[in-house]
Amino acid sequence: MPAIADINETLVRTYINRAVSDVFKTMLGREPTFSAQREQVPSTDLPPLDSHRPQVVGTVGFIGDVNGLIYLHLDLAFARVCTCHLLGMTEAELDEAGDDVINDAIGELTNMTVGSFKNGLCDSGYPCKLTIPSIVRGSNFIIEPISSASRHIYYFDCQEHRVVADILIQRDE
Amino acid sequence: MRYKVLTVDDSKTVRIIVKKAFKPYDCEILEAANGVEGLAVAAKESPDLILLDVTMPVMDGVEMLTKLKADPALKAIPVMMLTAEGGRDNVLKIAKIGVRDYLVKPFKEEVLIEKCGRIIDLKPLTDGPAKTKSIFDPADILVVEDKPAIVQQIQEGLKHTPWKVRGVATQGEAIDTCTKTPPDVVLVSLSLPEEAAFTLFRLLRTNVKTKYTPVFALVVKTETSQQQQAQTMGFSAIITKPIDAGELETKIAKAMNLDTSQRYYAIESECLVMRLPENCSAPVLAEAAHYLKPKFTEAVDAGHNKVVIDIHQLRNLHMGVIKLLFQAMQTCRELAMQFALVANQHIISECKGFEDTRGWTFYESLDEAKANLGKAGTPAPAQQLAEVA
Structure with missing residues (x-):
């Protein structure tokens, strides 16, 4: 197995770019464009999205020869748009269906995105498996990674919305 | 299932x-x-x-x-x-x-x-409880033929129908069209280069959207080996060139399982009109006979007990037509319906030449027949039948 240190920024950027593009294009008919990145972000740094707006953050981990976690940040308005599109619902129907439906939809979008990302890692010699998705909701919060993880944050623009992929990869012991 | x-x-x-x-x-x-x-x-x-x-x-x-x-x-x-x-x-x-x-x-x-x-053999769900499509409903016919003259002939031959006939020249265009808007029937020329018609047939049959779409083969009459190959592969029908538009129309209607009864039967001014066309070929007679009893029964059930049998468009009288007319008259008797016959002079004089039809009484127009049906002096069904029997 190659060393975890070999998973460099270029590899991570390539895989996450491909994953976000594939998922948003195939499932939502949108073409997100890569807009910016931040490397080796300190744990006390500012949150990836405007912290005062309500957010829905999907999380899926990958465990195996490489361990890590990806947070996919969407503001609530965009999360609602994505859910309606995925399920063929109107805004009114979504209101009636409740927040669980949004959580499940964003959980699945994150699952697909992280799945696509980690399939790249698997095929590069780092076999790993997905974990079950979970959701964090709220505003004005910061996710602080543990010190042994390297962190990469990528920003994607999707028309008037922004999607942020916050990637944490456990470094070699 | x-x-x-x-x-x-x-x-x-x-x-x-x-x-x-x-x-x-x-x-x-x-x-x-x-x-x-x-x-x-x-x-x-x-x-x-x-x-x-x-x-x-x-x-x-x-x-x-x-x-x-x-x-x-x-x-x-x-x-x-x-x-x-x-x-x-x-x-x-x-x-x-x-x-x-x-x-x-x-x-x-x-x-x-x-x-x-x-x-699994996925079948498209039909919309709601089976409403049978009729020949007056629109349908989409795709002709895959690299000779524009043939496409034109088909368009011309079917222009009296509500069907839209589109022509494409290649297998690729046909697949694109079928994927975007699956047609109701596909006509494919077997003379397309490199056996493209057979490849297209296979592709249509593996596509969920066109798996059950009727596919007809267009082929020159003498190309028997191609016809055999098409039959073996399961083409829905073979249409030989030069194309007989009437035959094509009948086959398309049959393939789409259309209700064609309106070609022959209609309720007009409280009266059931049974109308035979100019050319009564065997398939036409079979089609008219197929609907005869149900349509007569339906008319009685709806409160109409008068029938005008209109054969004024008919060119020639032959045994097939005579048999069908006897069947219609017999049905009238069974259902206690009154009926009148309308025909042109040529048919009237032809009737005089047959023993069985010599005694039939005709009106020269539909309006005259309708006006006289039920009036005193109009031959009652039993009388007519007695005369023709």
Whole structure:
């Protein structure tokens, strides 16, 4: 197995770019464009999205020869748009269906995105498996990674919305 | 037969997307949120196909698949993986347990349907309770022919129908058209280069959207080997060139299972009018005879007890027509309906030449017949029959 240190920024950027593009294009008919990145972000740094707006953050981990976690940040308005599109619902129907439906939809979008990302890692010699998705909701919060993880944050623009992929990869012991 | 498809996924979103994708097809979607539920539903419902996720709580997809394949009662159920787990080694490991197909998320609904259509015979759901389409309803006919003159002939021959005839010249264009808007009938010229007609036929039959679309072969009468090949492959009908528009129309109507009764039967001013066309070939007579009794009965049931049998368009009288007219008169007698005959002078004089038809009484116009039906002096059905018997 190659060393975890070999998973460099270029590899991570390539895989996450491909994953976000594939998922948003195939499932939502949108073409997100890569807009910016931040490397080796300190744990006390500012949150990836405007912290005062309500957010829905999907999380899926990958465990195996490489361990890590990806947070996919969407503001609530965009999360609602994505859910309606995925399920063929109107805004009114979504209101009636409740927040669980949004959580499940964003959980699945994150699952697909992280799945696509980690399939790249698997095929590069780092076999790993997905974990079950979970959701964090709220505003004005910061996710602080543990010190042994390297962190990469990528920003994607999707028309008037922004999607942020916050990637944490456990470094070699 | 209504197929059952079981979707096993912890994400309700995926289960809803699967349901949405299958909505236009005649199948029932069963749901389970993990492997344990999946096995229970599979044992109870015996689905025809299982769509299985890998990463799930309680029992994951790999464990469920392993248990399924170890159970003699369930192992034959085809399984298609539908999962974000797409690493090469993992896919190979799962494939070895025994899956029919593997679709990695993210996925397009059309791709899911196309792959499932290779495993189960998906049939499009008809809209609502069967309302039979009639010859007056619009339909879309696609002609795949590289000779524009033939396309033009077909358009000209069918221009009196509400059908829209579109022409394309190549197999590629035909596939594009069928994918975007599947036609009701496809006519393919067997003379397309490189046996493209046969390749196109195979492609249409493997596509869920066109699997049941009638496909006709257009071929020169003398090309018997091509005709045989088309018949063997299962083309819905063979249309020989030069094209007889009437024959083509009849075959298209039959292939689309259209209600063609309105060609021959109509209720006009409280009266059932049975109308025969100019040329009464054997298929035309068979078609008219097929609807005769039901249409007469339907008219009586709706309160109409008068019938005008209108053969004024008919060019020649022959035994087939005479038999059908006898049948109509007999039906009138059985249903206690009054009837009158309308014909042109030529037919009237031809009738005089046959022993059986010599005594028939005719009116020269529909209005005259309608006006006189039931009046004193109009031959009663029994009288007419007595005269013709």
